[in-house]
Amino acid sequence: MKPKKSVCETENFDALFRKHSRTLRNYIFYKCGDVNLAEDLVQEAYIKLWKNCKKIPFANALFFLKRVANNAFLNVVKHQKIVLQHEQIKKLEVDVQSPEFLLEEKEFMQKLENAIASLSEKQREVFLLNRIDKKTYAEIAVFLDISQKAVEKRMHNALKILRKEIGDI
Amino acid sequence: MEQSESHNETNLAKWLSGELSPEEQQAFEQTEAYKTYAKIISATEKLKDPAYDEDAMLAKIKQKIDTQPKVRRLNFRYVYAAAASLVILFGLYFFLKNSTMTHQTDFGKQLAINLPDGSEVILNAKSTLDYDKDIFHKERTLHLDGEAYFKVVKGSPFKVITKEGTVEVLGTEFNVDTNTNFFEVQCFSGKVNVTNAANVVHILTKGKAVRTYNATVTNWTFNTTEETWTSGLSSFTETPFSEVLDALENQYQITIQNKESFAQERFTGRFVNNNLEVALKTVFEAMDIDYFLNTNTVTLSKK
Numbered sequence: 001m002k003p004k005k006s007v008c009e010t011e012n013f014d015a016l017f018r019k020h021s022r023t024l025r026n027y028i029f030y031k032c033g034d035v036n037l038a039e040d041l042v043q044e045a046y047i048k049l050w051k052n053c054k055k056i057p058f059a060n061a062l063f064f065l066k067r068v069a070n071n072a073f074l075n076v077v078k079h080q081k082i083v084l085q086h087e088q089i090k091k092l093e094v095d096v097q098s099p100e101f102l103l104e105e106k107e108f109m110q111k112l113e114n115a116i117a118s119l120s121e122k123q124r125e126v127f128l129l130n131r132i133d134k135k136t137y138a139e140i141a142v143f144l145d146i147s148q149k150a151v152e153k154r155m156h157n158a159l160k161i162l163r164k165e166i167g168d169i
Numbered sequence: 170m171e172q173s174e175s176h177n178e179t180n181l182a183k184w185l186s187g188e189l190s191p192e193e194q195q196a197f198e199q200t201e202a203y204k205t206y207a208k209i210i211s212a213t214e215k216l217k218d219p220a221y222d223e224d225a226m227l228a229k230i231k232q233k234i235d236t237q238p239k240v241r242r243l244n245f246r247y248v249y250a251a252a253a254s255l256v257i258l259f260g261l262y263f264f265l266k267n268s269t270m271t272h273q274t275d276f277g278k279q280l281a282i283n284l285p286d287g288s289e290v291i292l293n294a295k296s297t298l299d300y301d302k303d304i305f306h307k308e309r310t311l312h313l314d315g316e317a318y319f320k321v322v323k324g325s326p327f328k329v330i331t332k333e334g335t336v337e338v339l340g341t342e343f344n345v346d347t348n349t350n351f352f353e354v355q356c357f358s359g360k361v362n363v364t365n366a367a368n369v370v371h372i373l374t375k376g377k378a379v380r381t382y383n384a385t386v387t388n389w390t391f392n393t394t395e396e397t398w399t400s401g402l403s404s405f406t407e408t409p410f411s412e413v414l415d416a417l418e419n420q421y422q423i424t425i426q427n428k429e430s431f432a433q434e435r436f437t438g439r440f441v442n443n444n445l446e447v448a449l450k451t452v453f454e455a456m457d458i459d460y461f462l463n464t465n466t467v468t469l470s471k472k
Binding site for chain 1: 178183185204206215219229
């Protein structure tokens with residue numbers, strides 16, 4: 001029988017960090033639009049994981065990290081409705097296109113960003129984890145601890161709302 | 170599509186993951202809505218998450234882990250009792266004696282300090298050094314915030330602790346400079362043991378230097394006979410420009426505006442510590458930066 005992996009081993013802890021920290025950071029960022037806050041909370045979550053490494057089985061580590069970061073997030077922004085900006089996620093590719101086309105593209109990106117900001121928190125985190133972090137529905141379901149069907153519903157509704165907000169072309 | 174949309178709550182998600190049947194796919198592509206959805210999805214390819222420095226994050230976490238010991242669960246009854254007795258003990262301790270020696274320098278000042286063991290320290294501007302004089306003969310440990318030059322007499326291990334790392338020696342001459350996320354040690358003679366915040370150990374010999382800046386480590390060699398700030402000149406080798414600006418501010422009690430625009434630059438060279446105008450000229454002309462001095466404020470702008 002293989003000995004169980006322990007989170008207390010630096011090697012395993014580092015692996016958990018490299019595998020999940022960016023997704024966790026983005027997950028909190030998609031909720032609140034504040035990168036610094038997201039990074040602080042993720043740091044705290046990993047420190048807490050280390051302190052409690054004996055009690056947490058390796059397989060449950062991601063769940064623990066997500067819960068700690070999420071709880072900390074709820075404590076920080078309780079009762080605050082945050083206006084989302086997502087200002088840092090626009091990055092148009094450099095392209096040789098006509099100026100009119102580029103302008104249209106830019107306008108469209110602007111509309112898209114506003115529409116993403118108007119999604120509910122649950123729809124937005126699913127939509128962006130899939131589109132930016134390239135997570136599959138199954139992976140998102142595990143991460144959020146909900147059914148895959150629920151992930152697909154949120155995705156479906158997110159798309160419907162985006163289309164409604166942007167309008168047909 | 171509109172019809173099936175009302176029946177199906179996930180088909181857009183299925184479409185996106187390529188799980189629609191060929192018939193469903195074809196039917197969907199005929200609808201007006203399809204164009205908009207396709208355009209939305211292709212536009213999302215351009216969305217990016219904010220930059221992420223994984224190594225820096227991990228280093229920060231490691232540093233915090235090292236400075237906070239693991240928590241053990243305690244019986245609270247004992248905790249309160251222990252806390253109460255600690256308060257009393259500390260109170261008595263400070264009432265009876267305060268053996269911590271603290272030396273602090275203001276803007277533009279330097280201070281030469283003789284330690285109980287005969288070692289010498291020169292403290293640069295805007296820096297703080299403290300040590301416990303009662304146990305110093307047993308344990309040569311000092312805390313430093315800022316910059317100082319050490320001339321250590323041979324004896325038991327001599328330790329300089331800073332927020333950004335630790336330097337340990339037996340007998341030697343060396344310089345330590347710290348700031349937020351910045352830790353630099355230069356060895357002028359003997360041998361120095363440097364541990365940075367990420368717990369990486371470097372052993373320096375004469376003429377060797379090491380710097381940790383935002384978790385990046387750089388090694389270089391320098392000429393030990395060259396003048397340093399202790400003889401009235403502040404000198405720098407490939408130093409992050411933000412540190413040079415901080416040194417100018419500390420030396421001359423000035424405020425530099427628009428520092429952020431030049432934070433990414435590196436600077437090699439020096440400035441004098443007794444003439445502000447000459448110092449500004451040497452630094453900013455060399456870097457091709459326009460500057461404007463008005464009483465105690467220097468404003469920088471790109472040429």
